Amino acid sequence: MSGSFDIKGWCPGALRPMLAADGYVVRLRPKDGQLSSRQGLALADLARRYGTGVLTLTSRANIQLRGIEAIDHPALLLALEVEGLLDESVRVESQRNILLSPFWQANDATQPLCVALGNAQGDTGAPLLPSKFGFVLDPGDAPYLRAASGDVRVERAHTQSPTQEPLFWVYPEGATTGWLGHQSLVVKAAMDLAHWFVRHNGFENPRGRMRVLIERALPLPDAFQTPLDLMPPAPQAPLGAVQVDLGQGGFLVGLRFGQMSADLCSYLCGFGPLRMTPWRQIYLPQAKVQPTHPALLTDANDPYSRIDICTGAPACTQALGETLSLAHEVAKILPKGRFAHLSGCAKGCARASACDVTIVAQKGGFLWGRNAQAGNLFGPALSQEYLLEDLQSAFERPDHA
Ligand code: SF4
Incomplete structure (x- = not known):
C-alpha cells in the first residue's frame, strides 16, 4: 500500500500556523472569498518579506504563505490585522470554513449568507466542528462547487415559492434528502445540520466528515426529509474569458501547481479584486482584458492546468519524495484531456478524489495507478526513471486514449 501518514486533525491558520520543514505555514481564508487589490498587494509584500516569496492557493480556496520564521510571526499578524485578514480568535479562524462560489454576484444570496453563516459560527452556542468540516455556499444561478x-x-x-421567491436547498454531503426553504432560514438550517453532526458523534471518524x-x-x-431535486452542476468554466451567463465578464486564470510568485500576485492585483477558487485558479471579475503574464495558465489544454501536486519533499515533514521536478516530467507526456495527481505521501493533500493518473511517493520510489486515490495504491515502488517509462508506455496504449 502507499504507506502511512499522520492525520493531524487540524488545519493551519494565521493565528495558529503549522510547523513544516521549511518554517511555519500560515493559511488565510479571505472573508468573502476574495482579496481586494490592496489586500493582494499587501499579501505579496508579506510573502516577500517574511516567507518564501510564493503564495499557494489550496483546494479549499485558501491562500498559504510558507517559510515563516517564529520570530516574524507577530509582525506578520499585525500586518494581516491592518488589512482585515485576521480573525478575532483561533476558534473563529478554525471554524469559519466556508467555500463560496467564485462567480457570486452582488445581487445574489451568496454574500449575505456568507456573512450570516460566519456570524452564526461565532455565536457562543455554535457547535465546535472538526477543522476539516466545511460549508459550501453555492446559491447562485448554477452550482459550480458540486465536486468541491x-x-x-x-x-x-x-423551483420557486408560490410567491415567486427563490428557494434554497441545505443538505448534508452524501445524503439524498435535504431541507428546502427561504433564504431567511438557510443559515439556521445549516447550523441545525452542524448541531446534528456533533450530536451524533461525527467526530468519531478521524477527519470528522459528514459523508x-x-x-x-x-x-x-x-x-x-425532502427528496433532493437539485439543479444539474454547471460545467467547469474554462480558463480565459468568463461567459457563464453571469453578465459580468472577467477572466479566469490558472496557477501552475496553485502557486504564484509575489510578483505575479502583484501583477494580478492590477486587474481588480482576486477571487479564490478551489480549482487552483483565480477569477478576476473586473478584468477588462486578458492578463498576459507568462507564468499564468490561460489555456485549458496546457498540461500544467491538469496536474495537481502537494508540497512534497523537502518542505513537508511527512513527504517520502519530491513532487515538483517529477511534475515537470509528467507534464511533458500527459495526454490531452487527462489529469494527474502527484502526492508526496498517501495522505493526498492536493486532491481527495480519484484522478486519471495518481502518483504517490513511497519509500524507495513511486507507485502509480489509474482512477485511484492517493491512499489506495499497492505494489512495489518504481524508480522515477522506470515510473516515467511505465507511464509513457501506458499513455501510448489505445485503451488510455
Ligand atoms: S500529501 Fe504531500 S503535503 Fe500532504 S502530508 Fe503528504 S507529502 Fe505532505
Missing part, C-alpha cells in the same frame, strides 16, 4: 469537498451544502433550487456519518444511515432531522 464539503460537508454542508447550500444551493439554489430550480462518513451519512453512510451510517442515521435518520436526518424531520426538516431534512
Whole structure:
C-alpha cells in the first residue's frame, strides 16, 4: 500500500500556523472569498518579506504563505490585522470554513449568507466542528462547487415559492434528502445540520466528515426529509474569458501547481479584486482584458492546468519524495484531456478524489495507478526513471486514449 501518514486533525491558520520543514505555514481564508487589490498587494509584500516569496492557493480556496520564521510571526499578524485578514480568535479562524462560489454576484444570496453563516459560527452556542468540516455556499444561478469537498451544502433550487421567491436547498454531503426553504432560514438550517453532526458523534471518524456519518444511515432531522431535486452542476468554466451567463465578464486564470510568485500576485492585483477558487485558479471579475503574464495558465489544454501536486519533499515533514521536478516530467507526456495527481505521501493533500493518473511517493520510489486515490495504491515502488517509462508506455496504449 502507499504507506502511512499522520492525520493531524487540524488545519493551519494565521493565528495558529503549522510547523513544516521549511518554517511555519500560515493559511488565510479571505472573508468573502476574495482579496481586494490592496489586500493582494499587501499579501505579496508579506510573502516577500517574511516567507518564501510564493503564495499557494489550496483546494479549499485558501491562500498559504510558507517559510515563516517564529520570530516574524507577530509582525506578520499585525500586518494581516491592518488589512482585515485576521480573525478575532483561533476558534473563529478554525471554524469559519466556508467555500463560496467564485462567480457570486452582488445581487445574489451568496454574500449575505456568507456573512450570516460566519456570524452564526461565532455565536457562543455554535457547535465546535472538526477543522476539516466545511460549508459550501453555492446559491447562485448554477452550482459550480458540486465536486468541491464539503460537508454542508447550500444551493439554489430550480423551483420557486408560490410567491415567486427563490428557494434554497441545505443538505448534508452524501445524503439524498435535504431541507428546502427561504433564504431567511438557510443559515439556521445549516447550523441545525452542524448541531446534528456533533450530536451524533461525527467526530468519531478521524477527519470528522459528514459523508462518513451519512453512510451510517442515521435518520436526518424531520426538516431534512425532502427528496433532493437539485439543479444539474454547471460545467467547469474554462480558463480565459468568463461567459457563464453571469453578465459580468472577467477572466479566469490558472496557477501552475496553485502557486504564484509575489510578483505575479502583484501583477494580478492590477486587474481588480482576486477571487479564490478551489480549482487552483483565480477569477478576476473586473478584468477588462486578458492578463498576459507568462507564468499564468490561460489555456485549458496546457498540461500544467491538469496536474495537481502537494508540497512534497523537502518542505513537508511527512513527504517520502519530491513532487515538483517529477511534475515537470509528467507534464511533458500527459495526454490531452487527462489529469494527474502527484502526492508526496498517501495522505493526498492536493486532491481527495480519484484522478486519471495518481502518483504517490513511497519509500524507495513511486507507485502509480489509474482512477485511484492517493491512499489506495499497492505494489512495489518504481524508480522515477522506470515510473516515467511505465507511464509513457501506458499513455501510448489505445485503451488510455
Ligand atoms: S500529501 Fe504531500 S503535503 Fe500532504 S502530508 Fe503528504 S507529502 Fe505532505
